[in-house]
Amino acid sequence: MTAIRPFELAIPEDQLVALADRLDQTRWPEEEPVDDWSQGTRLAALRELVAYWRIEYDWRRCEARLNSIGQFTTEIDGLDIHFLHKRSSREDALPLIITHGWPGSVVEFLGVIDELVEPSDPAAPAFHVVAPSLPGYGFSGKPGQTGWGVERIARAWAELMQRLGYGHWVAQGGDWGAAVTTAIGQLAPDGCRGIHLNMPIGRPGPGDMESKDPKVLKALQRLGFYQQWDSGYSKQQSTRPQTIGYALVDSPVGLAAWMLEKVYFWTDNDGSPWDVLSMDQVIDDIMLYWLPATGASAARLYWESFGSFGEGIVAISAGASAFPGEILPAPREWAERTLTKLVYWNEVERGGHFAAWEQPELFVQELRACFAKMV
Template structure:
């Protein structure tokens, strides 16, 4: 075993991009939906506009340049090459922070928030709120190696993150996550001190067995029912048959784009048009990363691996939580406090959905700063 950390920039060959454009130009389109809304999925006209832009105007090299500015590197942990971005703060007392994405996300979720977190002085903030920011890609996502065997659970991933942070010189750190990043950050909180000093979540799973005592909690349970009835098909398929859906997603860039584009429409706080919140370039940055790394199938397997049997951990270190109003799960402070008695920060943001850091990077940054301010000390 070696602790070596090796630079690993994003550098996909032009041939891969040419192949992508060729596939896009040869798309066999379905017929138009028979409704005038999104109730049958991503509308044909919206998809054709997105794909025309992807083929003719989108610039992946600009995205690569942004990624490569954040010291992309790889290190081998527990038999797997873990890829990550690392943005060291110029502030000497900065606190190490690991940010964990989910599905269908990636390190792109944090590209705008990371500089704000690392160098608040340069962005009009208090330098005492600075973090050294580490953003790993989950196993089977991005440039992290694809597991060739079962067993890469949130628990195993969380322990890999502890080792990653140790190799970077961070024996103590704080952690943040939503979606599958919530599951992994929950595990990190369960590991706790001395390595993990505190955690912050921007998602809180709600269950049908929870009891509602006010209008907010009733609304949260209704949102959960609506999700299960109208938006959970992807989850069922990826939990039951990730390999089967993977053939289509791995072979058709349009199929992959539609699979993700629907989630952007359903889960973001956009007020009617997802492209008014996340630009086509931002959406395609994430979609193109999945395409070029051929990780549609390997990333979907996290549902098969862990959806049915993962269990939340009790957490003794300080917990922070921010509710973004258009997330998949809504909640209440009472529910969060019941599950996490060590809650030190709770807030309800005015805007934002499931991809909080991506949608509202400034608000997300302020929430992370406020949460960890309760326990901050030079680590």
């Protein structure tokens, strides 16, 4: 049960044909009566994406890329965990476990893994990279019972690193990955030298509501926007994940619309979701929800843990990179209330919520700079 099993993707062709049929049979709503994204995913943008998906997109390209990195599964705590694992040729490489969030997947890291593992600059630090799919996401197993919240996932990730033979390691994450990585920091398992977050988690204190600090004011403004206009998905998934799950598992266009809205609002773009990510990249991510039918199982993580997102204190070494397009920016003083041993903090010049996906070079630089202070 503790075996590490090679995993190779080879999606049957009939599944891809069935997907094409569903795309052809889409029943479209009327166009939104506004000229922006204020009512959600715009019809024109979604039609453009779906047309590309149906005619030009090549799943086999993504499949081959994932297989070339190295995919594995192992059973932990009764559940199969899927993960990418690529070891460096460098003897001094530092083991790193890196965790995605929603609506992301391991494809967020396809642009950073090679550079982390085998740096183009021989003087740069190297990493052995482990990128697991969260339970209920991608090709990991779907929990059949409740209880798979971020604390349990953190324990599973510590077991995974031990099982892979890594006596010391570091952890990184954004979105749900930030919550899991924060939980790893709270757990402080043997071997974990420190953590890095590209979504620093922090909450305002009593005095912040009267603050004149521009960074605090920006954070409060973004928090207000999120709560009023941007959090409907989280309310639905944290209260009734099964209900939305039927639509997300049954309709590829519904799934794409649910996810594309967040690509638009959460990336650091200039007015189009394609300013920073290509259609191929976005559809690769959608496919990791569509093919294994994880719309409901992924949403259940919100039901499990959304109410306790980022709570608790991290006493081990921690670092954070604040990207300007983050959906819930946290000023350093907010982050330090959770990360009590903050050894690295940097405000990055560009990038949004999906840091590794949007700005792979900057993301790699941040990890190198942060973890150099820990080992």
